[in-house]
Amino acid sequence: MKVVKFGGSSLANGESFEHAISIINAQPERQIVVTSAPGKRFKDDIKVTDLLINYANAVLKHNDYSVIQNDIFSRYEEIGQYFGVDRAALSTIHQIIVELPNKDYPNDDYLMAAFKAHGERLNARLMALVLQKKGINARFVDPKEAGLIVDGEPNNAIVDPQTYVNLAHFDYQNDEKLIFPGFFGFTIDGNIATFSRGGSDITGAILARGFNADLYENFTDVDAIFSANPALVDHPQPIKRMTYREMRELSYAGFSVFHDEALIPAIQGNIVVNVKNTQAPEKPGTLIVPNQGFKPQQIVTGIAGGKHYAALYLHKYLLNREAGFTLKILEILNKYGVPYEHMPSGIDDITIIFDRKLISDDMVQTICDEVKATVNPDSLEWIDDYAIIMVVGEGMLNRVGVAAGIFDELAAQNIRISMINQGASRISIMIGTYKKDADNAIRAIYRHFFPKNN
Structure with a gap:
């Protein structure tokens, strides 16, 4: 049995729905289908999720939202009419949209989560209706019915382990297509909570594990995952097979396909x-497989970069002899709920790297002031001009000279390195650079490890 998930661009209108349905029907083992909310139909279109966010904000601000309600419903109505779905069924979808402001929510965050989740929730309902219209034995399954329980924050939920027990006991027929909405689950109190944005991928993986699927197929709008960003490198090499940990490392630094x-x-x-x-389901795509027994075909699998970082640099003589120095800084970060990404250090220096999207300007000043007062460094500097590049590959594990090759290429391009870090796994090298140099650095490193593609 396979779990298949379709992204928003794959379900944006009637024609894309038709194509997705042909994929579902092509293999009977594609039994569990996960839907995203309808995405963009054309370049300047608005995703349904964004319309729902606008809807929620209008409700919270007590603004008129009738136009937004109609805009949202028209997206589902357009798809439904393409397949000749009954008006009564479509009116149910309209009623659900209209009634969203009248539900009881514990707070504004839960209201926002519930509104956002209905992009996927209504699209799954519509997909089931369309399949039934075509004579296919399909059933819409709400996460509450399946027992998909989540914990954590309303708009950044995590799956509760009880979910897997519930899914293992979920009853369904062997010839039945189960249509699940992605992106959200229910708290133990019965409130909708969403995963982080793009979380339909998470739902697909949860269901694949819960139903012990043979394969989780994630359909998107690219032929494969590429070894570098196609916007930076012309025709980068597609990745045929990669490990879980390679994908995790690359996703962290900017791979956004999955x-x-x-x-x-x-x-x-x-x-x-x-x-x-x-659009090309016959192509093999990229397989993401367990680490055990994996035999890499080349040194580096992929190169990725992100420019949304910043760093706090501290210098203090004999820092390495001062017990609890780092602990004091971490306690300050914990006090203000600020996570950090990395903390490379030397005998007299520490650099703490942050995701800049998660820390406001006011919080930067507050943390700098408190760190200065608490640990009394000889010098302290906040660096906003920071980018991180990840060079990742299982083939790096026992290979000598990988770092030297990278540094030679960057030196030849006159690119300054701010930070170097290699994890204990030895399958990745992290490099800090200035933002202006990041794209050229990725191109230079790519040319070194993929010379045949240049």
Whole structure:
């Protein structure tokens, strides 16, 4: 049995629905289908999720939202009419949209989560209706019915382990297509909570593990995962096979094809993931497989970069002899709920790297002031001009000279390195650079490891 998940661009209108349905029907083992909310139909279109966010904000601000309600419903109505879905069924979808503001929510965050989740929830309902219209034995399954329980924050939920027990006991027929909405689950109190954005990938992986699927097929709008960003490198090499941990490392630094958190349930269930193109389902795509027994075909699998980082640099003589120095800084970060990404250090220096999207300007000043007062460094500097590049590959594990090759290429391009870090896994090298140099650095490193593609 396979779990198949379709992204928003694969379900944006009637024609894309038709194509997705042909993929579902092509293999009877494609039994569990996970839907995203309808995405963009054309370049300047608005995703349904964004319309729902606008809807929620209008409700919270007590603004008129009738136009937004109609805009949202028209997206589903357009798809339904393409397949001749009964008006009564479509009116149910309209009623659900209209009634969203009248529900009881514990707070504004839960309201926002519930509104956002209905992009997927209504699209799954519509997909089931369309399949039934075509004579296919299909059933819409709400996460509450399946027992998909989540914990954590309303808009950044995590799956509760009880979910897997519930899914293992879920009853269904062997010839039945189960249509699940992605992106959300229910708290133990019965409130909707969403995963982080792009979380339909997470739902697919949860269901693949919960139903012990043979394969999780993730259909998107690219032929495969590429060894570098095609916007930076012309015709980068597609990746045929990669390990879970390679994908995790690359997703962290900027690979956006597949939601990196979605790998966790897949890893736990030892499920192979296949990322494929909805428009070219015959192509093999990229297989993401367990680490055990993997035999790399080349040194580096992929190179990725992100420019959304910042760093706090501290210098203090004899820092390494001062017990609790780092602990004091971490306690300050914990006090303000600020996570950090990395902390490379020397005998007199520490650099703490942050995701800049998670820390406001006011919080930067507050943390700098408190760190200065608490640990009294000889110098302290906040660095906003920071990018991180990840060079990742299982083939690096026992290979000598990988780092030297990278540094030679960067030196030849006159690119300054701010930080170097290699993890204990030895399958990745992290490099800090200035933002302006990041794209050229990725191109230079790519040319070194993929000379045949230049």
